[in-house]
Amino acid sequence: MKIPFNIPYLTGREEEYFLAALKSRRHCGNHAFGQKCVELMKHKYGFHEVFLTPSGTAALEMGCLLADIGPGDEVILPSYTFSSTGNAVVLTGAKPVFCEVDPDTMNADVRHMASLVTPRTKLLLPIDYAGIPCDRTAVNALAKKHGLSVLVDAAQSIHSFANGKPCGADEDMAAFSFHETKNLGCGEGGGLVVNRPEWVERARFLQEKGTDRSLVLSGVRSKYSWVDKGSSFLLADLLAALLLAQIEDVEIITNKRKKVAAAYHALYGPYEKAGALRIPHPPAGADCNGHAVFVIFDTAANRDRFLALLREKDVHAYIGYLPLHSSVMGRCHGCRPEDLPLTEDLAARIVRLPLYTDLADTGLDHCVEAMQTVLQAMYGTA
Numbered sequence: 170m171k172i173p174f175n176i177p178y179l180t181g182r183e184e185e186y187f188l189a190a191l192k193s194r195r196h197c198g199n200h201a202f203g204q205k206c207v208e209l210m211k212h213k214y215g216f217h218e219v220f221l222t223p224s225g226t227a228a229l230e231m232g233c234l235l236a237d238i239g240p241g242d243e244v245i246l247p248s249y250t251f252s253s254t255g256n257a258v259v260l261t262g263a264k265p266v267f268c269e270v271d272p273d274t275m276n277a278d279v280r281h282m283a284s285l286v287t288p289r290t291k292l293l294l295p296i297d298y299a300g301i302p303c304d305r306t307a308v309n310a311l312a313k314k315h316g317l318s319v320l321v322d323a324a325q326s327i328h329s330f331a332n333g334k335p336c337g338a339d340e341d342m343a344a345f346s347f348h349e350t351k352n353l354g355c356g357e358g359g360g361l362v363v364n365r366p367e368w369v370e371r372a373r374f375l376q377e378k379g380t381d382r383s384l385v386l387s388g389v390r391s392k393y394s395w396v397d398k399g400s401s402f403l404l405a406d407l408l409a410a411l412l413l414a415q416i417e418d419v420e421i422i423t424n425k426r427k428k429v430a431a432a433y434h435a436l437y438g439p440y441e442k443a444g445a446l447r448i449p450h451p452p453a454g455a456d457c458n459g460h461a462v463f464v465i466f467d468t469a470a471n472r473d474r475f476l477a478l479l480r481e482k483d484v485h486a487y488i489g490y491l492p493l494h495s496s497v498m499g500r501c502h503g504c505r506p507e508d509l510p511l512t513e514d515l516a517a518r519i520v521r522l523p524l525y526t527d528l529a530d531t532g533l534d535h536c537v538e539a540m541q542t543v544l545q546a547m548y549g550t551a
């Protein structure tokens with residue numbers, strides 16, 4: 170039996186909603202299905218405003234434009250993240266400044282982040298890796314102390330909570346991804362949450378190619394014109410139809426994924442106690458959405474051996490991110506691998522386990538058994 174890294178989940182209502190969107194003859198952004206998605210997210214999570222975008226990448230780019238960063242400004246983000254987080258910064262001309270991670274979560278080490286603040290810092294851009302909420306209390310306190318804005322890359326953390334507050338609700342802005350690899354997917358899609366009321370009108374301009382078309386739609390203007398920067402940051406209603414079905418089932422999806430995550434924690438926990446590896450330790454008060462489970466092996470060689478042995482059993486884990494600071498682009502921005510030794514070390518030893526919603530119902534026992542056999546061959550019985 171093959172266990173791939175990911176299989177997109179279907180609720181069973183996607184076809185019906187997609188056909189309804191198709192037949193509506195209103196296929197572009199901000200139509201009926203998109204509006205329903207936005208209202209549902211605002212209702213469930215208390216977000217002030219949500220803008221559906223063509224991807225999580227686009228949501229990050231729109232967020233960086235809204236934060237009004239540009240040449241001469243600095244943005245602090247973890248190096249252990251996807252290229253999109255870094256690109257959103259460099260596309261504005263601002264400088265990315267990379268910080269270390271906390272090995273318990275692989276999220277930004279906020280103390281290190283604080284040590285990197287300079288008079289040029291304008292934005293903090295932490296991520297919620299594996300659906301584990303970053304330390305928002307510390308990030309928001311740091312931002313407040315220095316008058317900075319906060320954009321959380323929440324690509325992986327829809328329906329995760331920190332101290333009872335949904336990810337996305339407690340920061341200036343959050344960028345979600347609805348890519349097929351995420352808990353909720355519509356192929357390619359994203360959403361920018363804007364919690365600063367005074368930024369909402371400008372966000373509408375940015376989303377609509379820098380025009381004030383939204384004022385025409387609301388009857389304030391008769392003609393629209395080019396008033397700001399912007400791009401085409403809209404999700405087609407055809408895709409929003411798929412997304413709506415997924416948002417409606419977010420609790421079912423999350424519970425299934427949590428079941429898989431719990432099985433992995435039960436398997437790997439004893440090996441952590443024996444000193445062979447480390448597993449995630451979300452902070453107190455975190456309720457994680459089961460997006461992903463990572464394992465940090467004792468050595469890079471054992472990480473590679475684990476991946477190879479597991480692949481022989483047709484179970485497909487993945488190495489995770491290559492750090493941004495030591496990438497080709499990171500070096501172009503003046504970073505050196507030795508700047509962040511902890512990130513370099515952890516990235517060489519980390520594995521992301523296969524985790525998709527349907528695995529909870531089909532294949533989980535087989536997958537855990539295969540992993541157990543590999544772990545026993547490598548480390549003996551824990």
Ligand SMILES: Cc1ncc(COP(=O)(O)O)c(C=O)c1O
Nearest residue numbers: 224225226251253324346347348
């Ligand atoms: C942390 C993070 N940021 C941004 C993205 C980009 O999202 P998308 O693929 O929807 O553009 C991803 C997707 O993998 C991600 O994991």
